[in-house]
Amino acid sequence: MLAAGASTRFAPHHKLLAPWRGKALVYHSVKAALDARRVADVYLVLGCRAAQVSAALGTLKDHPKLCVVHNPDWAAGRTASLRAGLGALPKNVQGVLAYPADMPCMSASLIDDVLGEFVRARKVTFPVYNRQKGHPVAFPRAWFGALCALQDDQSAYALIQAAGDEANKLERTDALTQRNVNSPQDYKRLLAHI
Numbered sequence: 001m002l003a004a005g006a007s008t009r010f011a012p013h014h015k016l017l018a019p020w021r022g023k024a025l026v027y028h029s030v031k032a033a034l035d036a037r038r039v040a041d042v043y044l045v046l047g048c049r050a051a052q053v054s055a056a057l058g059t060l061k062d063h064p065k066l067c068v069v070h071n072p073d074w075a076a077g078r079t080a081s082l083r084a085g086l087g088a089l090p091k092n093v094q095g096v097l098a099y100p101a102d103m104p105c106m107s108a109s110l111i112d113d114v115l116g117e118f119v120r121a122r123k124v125t126f127p128v129y130n131r132q133k134g135h136p137v138a139f140p141r142a143w144f145g146a147l148c149a150l151q152d153d154q155s156a157y158a159l160i161q162a163a164g165d166e167a168n169k170l171e172r173t174d175a176l177t178q179r180n181v182n183s184p185q186d187y188k189r190l191l192a193h194i
Helices: 027-033 048-054 058-062 078-088 107-119 143-147 156-167 183-194
Strands: 042-046 064-072 094-099 127-128 137-140 168-171
Touching: 027 042, 027 048, 027 058, 027 064, 027 107, 027 183, 042 078, 042 168, 048 058, 058 078, 078 094, 078 143, 094 107, 107 127, 107 168, 143 156, 156 183
Parallel strands: 042 064, 127 168
Antiparallel strands: 094 137, 127 137
16 A cells, blocks of 8 residues: 655645544555455555655554555655555465555455456456446556556556556445545545535
């Protein structure tokens, strides 16, 4: 889970620390992954304001499934965080499920569904909402090299598009899980509708 960015669009505050339902946004995103039955371990990549983001996790930071990865190169963009997270994984891991930590409505059931389909199909797997790719995305180990080769703030989306029909797509309707918070306007919409 990527949580290392500076949250510049949310300035002067940090989006992951914004309160929602009595906890910081990051708390809810991490809790969904920790609550998912199929998740073995959660690797949370921290960078900017790492101490504050870690503290915002409250009791979750002591969860036995949570592994915090520090990315000292976080200012280089999200791909540096992706590389840090992939580099921290055990050598025998068969795949990874990734999503940004600014998605407080993510659900454990969606994570379990994506992982279940990934285990069955053994290929890149993600939910689709109204023909749009959603999160989280499960990547097989064979993709790790290409993911690590991404530069700056490149998205893995181009790699996913190149997979075309080879990708395993789960048609879903629970679009609330896809709500992310990048700007103060996104945050206001989150507070207004939930």
